[in-house]
Amino acid sequence: MIEARGLVKRYGAKTAVAGIDFDVRPGVVTGFLGPNGAGKSTTMRMIVGLDAPTAGTVRVNGRPYRDHAAPLHEVGVLLEAKAAHRGRTARNHLRALAATHGIPDQRVDEVIDLAGLRDVARKRVGGFSLGMGQRLGIAAALLGDPATLILDEPVNGLDPDGVRWVRTFVRELAAEGRTVLLSSHLMSEMAQTADHVIVLGRGRVLADMPIGQLIAGGGSSVRVASPRSAELAAVLRSHGATVSDGQHDLFDVAGIDAAAVGEAAAAAGIPLHQLTTVESSLEEVYLAMTAEDVEYRSGSAVPEGSRA
Numbered sequence: 001m002i003e004a005r006g007l008v009k010r011y012g013a014k015t016a017v018a019g020i021d022f023d024v025r026p027g028v029v030t031g032f033l034g035p036n037g038a039g040k041s042t043t044m045r046m047i048v049g050l051d052a053p054t055a056g057t058v059r060v061n062g063r064p065y066r067d068h069a070a071p072l073h074e075v076g077v078l079l080e081a082k083a084a085h086r087g088r089t090a091r092n093h094l095r096a097l098a099a100t101h102g103i104p105d106q107r108v109d110e111v112i113d114l115a116g117l118r119d120v121a122r123k124r125v126g127g128f129s130l131g132m133g134q135r136l137g138i139a140a141a142l143l144g145d146p147a148t149l150i151l152d153e154p155v156n157g158l159d160p161d162g163v164r165w166v167r168t169f170v171r172e173l174a175a176e177g178r179t180v181l182l183s184s185h186l187m188s189e190m191a192q193t194a195d196h197v198i199v200l201g202r203g204r205v206l207a208d209m210p211i212g213q214l215i216a217g218g219g220s221s222v223r224v225a226s227p228r229s230a231e232l233a234a235v236l237r238s239h240g241a242t243v244s245d246g247q248h249d250l251f252d253v254a255g256i257d258a259a260a261v262g263e264a265a266a267a268a269g270i271p272l273h274q275l276t277t278v279e280s281s282l283e284e285v286y287l288a289m290t291a292e293d294v295e296y297r298s299g300s301a302v303p304e305g306s307r308a
Helices: 040-047 090-099 105-114 130-142 160-175 187-193 211-216 229-238 258-267 282-289
Strands: 002-011 014-024 029-033 055-060 075-078 148-152 179-183 196-201 204-210 220-225 250-254 274-279
Touching: 002 040, 014 040, 014 055, 014 179, 014 196, 014 204, 029 040, 029 160, 029 187, 040 055, 040 148, 040 179, 075 130, 090 105, 090 130, 105 130, 130 148, 130 160, 148 160, 160 179, 160 187, 187 211, 187 282, 196 211, 196 282, 204 211, 211 282, 220 229, 220 258, 229 250, 229 258, 258 274
Parallel strands: 029 179, 029 196, 075 148, 148 179
Antiparallel strands: 002 014, 002 055, 196 204, 220 250, 220 274
16 A cells, blocks of 8 residues: 655755645555656655655555565566666566565566566567566566555557556456556556546646546537437527537537437437437546646647648
8 A cells, every 4th residue: 555645845946746645555556647747757756765755754555665674575666667787688687686685586487477578588678679678667566576566657668469468467466455556648548447546737636536436527428410410409509508510410419418319309300310428538537637737738730820
Protein backbone atom coordinates (compact mmCIF):
# COMPACT_ATOMS: atom_id res chain seq x y z
CA MET A 1 0.00 0.00 0.00
CA ILE A 2 1.12 3.56 -0.73
CA GLU A 3 -0.03 6.41 1.54
CA ALA A 4 0.66 10.08 0.76
CA ARG A 5 -0.29 12.82 3.21
CA GLY A 6 0.18 16.54 2.57
CA LEU A 7 2.88 15.79 -0.01
CA VAL A 8 4.60 18.92 -1.32
CA LYS A 9 7.59 19.39 -3.62
CA ARG A 10 9.03 22.76 -4.59
CA TYR A 11 11.97 23.52 -6.85
CA GLY A 12 12.85 27.08 -6.00
CA ALA A 13 9.80 29.21 -6.85
CA LYS A 14 8.10 26.39 -8.75
CA THR A 15 5.68 24.10 -6.93
CA ALA A 16 5.61 20.72 -8.67
CA VAL A 17 3.39 18.98 -6.10
CA ALA A 18 1.03 21.08 -4.00
CA GLY A 19 -0.04 19.22 -0.85
CA ILE A 20 -1.64 16.05 -2.18
CA ASP A 21 -3.24 13.17 -0.27
CA PHE A 22 -4.00 9.74 -1.71
CA ASP A 23 -3.90 6.01 -1.01
CA VAL A 24 -2.94 3.31 -3.52
CA ARG A 25 -4.54 0.16 -2.19
CA PRO A 26 -3.65 -3.50 -2.69
CA GLY A 27 -5.77 -5.68 -4.91
CA VAL A 28 -6.54 -3.08 -7.57
CA VAL A 29 -4.66 -1.51 -10.49
CA THR A 30 -4.51 2.23 -9.83
CA GLY A 31 -3.97 4.45 -12.87
CA PHE A 32 -1.92 7.60 -12.31
CA LEU A 33 -2.95 10.22 -14.87
CA GLY A 34 -2.19 13.84 -15.64
CA PRO A 35 -0.80 16.13 -18.35
CA ASN A 36 2.91 16.72 -18.76
CA GLY A 37 4.05 18.85 -15.84
CA ALA A 38 1.21 17.68 -13.57
CA GLY A 39 3.61 16.26 -10.97
CA LYS A 40 3.24 12.52 -11.63
CA SER A 41 6.93 11.73 -12.12
CA THR A 42 7.93 13.93 -9.18
CA THR A 43 5.41 12.14 -6.97
CA MET A 44 6.67 8.71 -8.02
CA ARG A 45 10.24 9.79 -7.35
CA MET A 46 9.25 10.93 -3.85
CA ILE A 47 7.51 7.61 -3.19
CA VAL A 48 10.78 5.74 -3.74
CA GLY A 49 13.08 8.26 -2.09
CA LEU A 50 14.74 9.69 -5.21
CA ASP A 51 13.41 13.15 -4.33
CA ALA A 52 12.83 14.38 -0.78
CA PRO A 53 9.45 16.02 -0.11
CA THR A 54 9.48 19.70 0.79
CA ALA A 55 6.65 18.85 3.18
CA GLY A 56 4.38 15.94 3.97
CA THR A 57 5.00 12.21 4.08
CA VAL A 58 4.70 9.18 1.84
CA ARG A 59 4.84 5.58 3.05
CA VAL A 60 5.12 2.31 1.19
CA ASN A 61 3.89 -0.80 2.97
CA GLY A 62 3.72 1.10 6.24
CA ARG A 63 7.03 2.97 6.27
CA PRO A 64 9.14 5.43 4.23
CA TYR A 65 10.95 3.73 1.35
CA ARG A 66 14.38 4.53 2.83
CA ASP A 67 13.49 2.60 6.00
CA HIS A 68 13.02 -0.72 4.20
CA ALA A 69 16.05 -2.96 4.77
CA ALA A 70 15.45 -4.84 1.50
CA PRO A 71 13.52 -2.45 -0.77
CA LEU A 72 13.52 -4.71 -3.85
CA HIS A 73 11.38 -7.16 -1.88
CA GLU A 74 8.94 -4.38 -0.99
CA VAL A 75 8.70 -2.19 -4.09
CA GLY A 76 9.38 -2.87 -7.74
CA VAL A 77 9.94 0.32 -9.73
CA LEU A 78 10.13 1.22 -13.42
CA LEU A 79 10.77 4.96 -13.81
CA GLU A 80 13.31 4.97 -16.66
CA ALA A 81 13.25 2.25 -19.30
CA LYS A 82 16.97 2.37 -20.09
CA ALA A 83 18.40 2.79 -16.59
CA ALA A 84 21.00 0.11 -17.26
CA HIS A 85 24.68 0.06 -18.24
CA ARG A 86 24.75 -0.10 -22.03
CA GLY A 87 27.76 -2.42 -22.04
CA ARG A 88 26.14 -5.11 -19.87
CA THR A 89 23.99 -7.92 -21.12
CA ALA A 90 20.38 -7.98 -19.94
CA ARG A 91 21.08 -11.00 -17.75
CA ASN A 92 24.18 -9.47 -16.16
CA HIS A 93 22.30 -6.25 -15.47
CA LEU A 94 19.63 -8.21 -13.61
CA ARG A 95 22.23 -10.35 -11.82
CA ALA A 96 23.98 -7.19 -10.57
CA LEU A 97 20.71 -5.86 -9.15
CA ALA A 98 19.86 -9.24 -7.66
CA ALA A 99 23.25 -9.45 -5.92
CA THR A 100 22.44 -6.37 -3.81
CA HIS A 101 19.65 -8.36 -2.13
CA GLY A 102 21.02 -11.87 -2.24
CA ILE A 103 18.49 -12.87 -4.90
CA PRO A 104 19.58 -16.11 -6.64
CA ASP A 105 20.24 -16.49 -10.37
CA GLN A 106 17.21 -18.77 -10.58
CA ARG A 107 14.98 -15.76 -9.91
CA VAL A 108 16.87 -13.75 -12.53
CA ASP A 109 16.07 -16.41 -15.11
CA GLU A 110 12.44 -16.49 -13.97
CA VAL A 111 11.90 -12.77 -14.56
CA ILE A 112 13.75 -12.99 -17.88
CA ASP A 113 11.17 -15.54 -18.97
CA LEU A 114 8.27 -13.55 -17.50
CA ALA A 115 9.31 -10.45 -19.44
CA GLY A 116 9.90 -12.31 -22.71
CA LEU A 117 13.64 -11.63 -22.75
CA ARG A 118 15.01 -15.17 -23.12
CA ASP A 119 16.17 -14.67 -26.73
CA VAL A 120 18.05 -11.45 -25.93
CA ALA A 121 19.18 -12.16 -22.37
CA ARG A 122 22.86 -12.38 -23.40
CA LYS A 123 22.80 -9.34 -25.67
CA ARG A 124 24.13 -5.95 -24.59
CA VAL A 125 21.55 -3.47 -23.37
CA GLY A 126 23.00 -0.72 -25.58
CA GLY A 127 21.54 -2.42 -28.63
CA PHE A 128 18.02 -2.75 -27.23
CA SER A 129 15.02 -1.06 -28.77
CA LEU A 130 12.78 1.08 -26.53
CA GLY A 131 10.34 -1.82 -26.24
CA MET A 132 13.01 -4.28 -25.16
CA GLY A 133 14.32 -1.72 -22.70
CA GLN A 134 10.83 -1.52 -21.21
CA ARG A 135 10.69 -5.29 -20.83
CA LEU A 136 14.07 -5.23 -19.09
CA GLY A 137 12.86 -2.49 -16.74
CA ILE A 138 9.77 -4.51 -15.87
CA ALA A 139 11.93 -7.60 -15.26
CA ALA A 140 14.08 -5.56 -12.87
CA ALA A 141 10.98 -4.34 -11.03
CA LEU A 142 9.87 -7.94 -10.53
CA LEU A 143 13.20 -9.28 -9.23
CA GLY A 144 12.35 -9.16 -5.54
CA ASP A 145 8.79 -10.48 -6.00
CA PRO A 146 7.58 -7.23 -4.38
CA ALA A 147 4.23 -6.50 -2.77
CA THR A 148 4.06 -3.09 -4.49
CA LEU A 149 4.79 -2.14 -8.11
CA ILE A 150 5.23 1.36 -9.51
CA LEU A 151 5.40 1.44 -13.31
CA ASP A 152 5.81 4.70 -15.22
CA GLU A 153 4.67 4.41 -18.86
CA PRO A 154 5.42 0.66 -19.02
CA VAL A 155 3.83 0.13 -22.45
CA ASN A 156 5.76 2.95 -24.15
CA GLY A 157 7.50 1.46 -27.18
CA LEU A 158 5.92 -1.99 -26.87
CA ASP A 159 4.24 -3.75 -29.78
CA PRO A 160 0.56 -4.80 -29.46
CA ASP A 161 1.51 -8.19 -28.03
CA GLY A 162 3.68 -6.49 -25.40
CA VAL A 163 0.95 -4.01 -24.53
CA ARG A 164 -1.52 -6.84 -24.00
CA TRP A 165 1.03 -8.73 -21.90
CA VAL A 166 1.54 -5.75 -19.57
CA ARG A 167 -2.22 -5.24 -19.26
CA THR A 168 -2.85 -8.88 -18.40
CA PHE A 169 0.16 -9.21 -16.13
CA VAL A 170 -0.53 -6.17 -13.92
CA ARG A 171 -4.14 -7.27 -13.48
CA GLU A 172 -2.94 -10.72 -12.43
CA LEU A 173 -0.57 -9.12 -9.91
CA ALA A 174 -3.39 -7.02 -8.45
CA ALA A 175 -5.59 -10.12 -8.26
CA GLU A 176 -2.89 -11.68 -6.06
CA GLY A 177 -3.38 -8.81 -3.61
CA ARG A 178 -0.44 -6.65 -4.68
CA THR A 179 -0.45 -2.87 -4.93
CA VAL A 180 -0.03 -1.61 -8.51
CA LEU A 181 0.44 2.06 -9.47
CA LEU A 182 0.51 2.50 -13.24
CA SER A 183 1.18 5.73 -15.13
CA SER A 184 0.31 6.13 -18.81
CA HIS A 185 -0.77 8.71 -21.38
CA LEU A 186 -2.63 6.06 -23.38
CA MET A 187 -6.21 6.57 -22.24
CA SER A 188 -7.64 3.67 -24.23
CA GLU A 189 -5.17 1.29 -22.62
CA MET A 190 -5.72 2.71 -19.15
CA ALA A 191 -9.47 2.26 -19.58
CA GLN A 192 -8.89 -1.47 -20.13
CA THR A 193 -6.35 -1.90 -17.35
CA ALA A 194 -7.09 0.28 -14.33
CA ASP A 195 -9.71 -0.29 -11.64
CA HIS A 196 -9.15 3.05 -9.91
CA VAL A 197 -7.63 6.34 -11.09
CA ILE A 198 -5.85 9.28 -9.52
CA VAL A 199 -5.72 12.34 -11.79
CA LEU A 200 -3.24 15.15 -11.14
CA GLY A 201 -3.28 18.64 -12.60
CA ARG A 202 -0.64 21.25 -11.78
CA GLY A 203 0.42 19.31 -8.70
CA ARG A 204 -3.06 18.84 -7.26
CA VAL A 205 -5.43 15.87 -7.14
CA LEU A 206 -8.31 16.46 -9.55
CA ALA A 207 -9.92 13.03 -9.11
CA ASP A 208 -9.41 9.94 -6.96
CA MET A 209 -12.12 7.35 -7.65
CA PRO A 210 -13.02 4.08 -9.37
CA ILE A 211 -12.55 4.39 -13.12
CA GLY A 212 -16.16 3.47 -13.85
CA GLN A 213 -17.37 6.29 -11.61
CA LEU A 214 -15.08 8.78 -13.35
CA ILE A 215 -16.29 7.79 -16.82
CA ALA A 216 -19.95 7.77 -15.75
CA GLY A 217 -19.53 11.34 -14.56
CA GLY A 218 -18.87 12.37 -18.16
CA GLY A 219 -22.46 11.58 -19.10
CA SER A 220 -23.70 10.22 -22.39
CA SER A 221 -25.30 11.31 -25.64
CA VAL A 222 -27.60 9.72 -28.20
CA ARG A 223 -26.50 9.18 -31.82
CA VAL A 224 -29.40 9.42 -34.25
CA ALA A 225 -29.72 8.87 -37.99
CA SER A 226 -32.85 9.72 -39.97
CA PRO A 227 -33.61 10.55 -43.62
CA ARG A 228 -35.56 13.51 -42.22
CA SER A 229 -32.79 14.71 -39.92
CA ALA A 230 -33.53 18.44 -40.09
CA GLU A 231 -37.17 17.88 -39.21
CA LEU A 232 -36.26 15.48 -36.39
CA ALA A 233 -33.69 17.91 -34.99
CA ALA A 234 -36.36 20.61 -34.76
CA VAL A 235 -38.71 18.23 -32.95
CA LEU A 236 -36.01 17.22 -30.45
CA ARG A 237 -35.07 20.83 -29.76
CA SER A 238 -38.71 21.51 -28.94
CA HIS A 239 -38.38 18.78 -26.29
CA GLY A 240 -35.43 20.61 -24.69
CA ALA A 241 -32.65 18.57 -26.30
CA THR A 242 -29.35 19.92 -27.55
CA VAL A 243 -28.65 18.76 -31.10
CA SER A 244 -25.15 18.81 -32.59
CA ASP A 245 -24.34 19.77 -36.16
CA GLY A 246 -24.24 16.41 -37.87
CA GLN A 247 -22.97 14.95 -41.11
CA HIS A 248 -25.46 13.81 -43.73
CA ASP A 249 -28.36 12.26 -41.79
CA LEU A 250 -26.37 11.54 -38.59
CA PHE A 251 -26.21 13.77 -35.51
CA ASP A 252 -25.79 13.61 -31.71
CA VAL A 253 -28.36 14.57 -29.12
CA ALA A 254 -27.81 15.55 -25.48
CA GLY A 255 -30.26 16.35 -22.71
CA ILE A 256 -32.70 13.48 -23.32
CA ASP A 257 -32.18 9.73 -23.45
CA ALA A 258 -32.59 7.29 -26.35
CA ALA A 259 -36.09 6.25 -25.26
CA ALA A 260 -37.30 9.86 -25.34
CA VAL A 261 -35.73 10.40 -28.78
CA GLY A 262 -37.46 7.31 -30.11
CA GLU A 263 -40.83 8.33 -28.66
CA ALA A 264 -40.55 11.87 -30.07
CA ALA A 265 -39.67 10.52 -33.51
CA ALA A 266 -42.55 8.04 -33.44
CA ALA A 267 -45.05 10.70 -32.37
CA ALA A 268 -43.95 12.89 -35.28
CA GLY A 269 -44.02 9.98 -37.74
CA ILE A 270 -40.31 10.37 -38.52
CA PRO A 271 -38.39 7.17 -39.38
CA LEU A 272 -35.11 6.36 -37.60
CA HIS A 273 -32.20 4.50 -39.18
CA GLN A 274 -30.01 4.57 -36.04
CA LEU A 275 -30.62 5.19 -32.35
CA THR A 276 -27.59 4.52 -30.13
CA THR A 277 -26.57 5.63 -26.65
CA VAL A 278 -22.92 6.77 -26.69
CA GLU A 279 -21.11 6.78 -23.35
CA SER A 280 -18.27 9.19 -22.69
CA SER A 281 -14.79 7.68 -23.01
CA LEU A 282 -12.04 7.96 -20.41
CA GLU A 283 -10.14 10.16 -22.87
CA GLU A 284 -13.04 12.59 -23.23
CA VAL A 285 -13.59 12.84 -19.48
CA TYR A 286 -9.86 13.20 -18.82
CA LEU A 287 -9.38 15.94 -21.43
CA ALA A 288 -12.35 17.90 -20.10
CA MET A 289 -11.12 17.53 -16.51
CA THR A 290 -7.55 18.65 -17.25
CA ALA A 291 -8.32 21.32 -19.86
CA GLU A 292 -7.32 24.14 -17.51
CA ASP A 293 -4.28 22.30 -16.16
CA VAL A 294 -2.31 21.64 -19.34
CA GLU A 295 1.12 23.24 -19.02
CA TYR A 296 2.23 22.68 -22.62
CA ARG A 297 -0.30 23.36 -25.39
CA SER A 298 0.06 22.43 -29.05
CA GLY A 299 -0.41 25.18 -31.60
CA SER A 300 -2.50 25.01 -34.74
CA ALA A 301 -0.93 23.63 -37.89
CA VAL A 302 -2.84 26.26 -39.89
CA PRO A 303 -1.28 29.76 -39.95
CA GLU A 304 -3.63 32.35 -38.46
CA GLY A 305 -3.73 34.45 -41.64
CA SER A 306 -4.62 31.53 -43.89
CA ARG A 307 -7.78 30.47 -42.06
CA ALA A 308 -11.07 30.92 -43.87
